Amino acid sequence: MTKPELYTEVALMRDFPEYQLRIGDIATLIDYIAHPSGGEEGAILEVFNAIGESIKVVTVPISAIEPLRADHIFSVRTMKQRVQ
Numbered sequence: 001m002t003k004p005e006l007y008t009e010v011a012l013m014r015d016f017p018e019y020q021l022r023i024g025d026i027a028t029l030i031d032y033i034a035h036p037s038g039g040e041e042g043a044i045l046e047v048f049n050a051i052g053e054s055i056k057v058v059t060v061p062i063s064a065i066e067p068l069r070a071d072h073i074f075s076v077r078t079m080k081q082r083v084q
Contacts, residue, residue, distance in 0.1 A: 010065040
């Protein structure tokens, strides 16, 4: 797999419940990071809401993202708020 270019939008290929993110969610790739003990390289993503506000920055394995493709479509879902 070719690594997506920095500052492009990518799609998640699996769920990340710890971040309240689901397969198919879109994020902007902002950097790559080496695994601290030699494991899989990570991708640092910035996640935006539907109106363009940054809502979180997360790190996921590079295998969990893919570049957007012509056969992808956007959809909208509500992000559940955690009870504090």
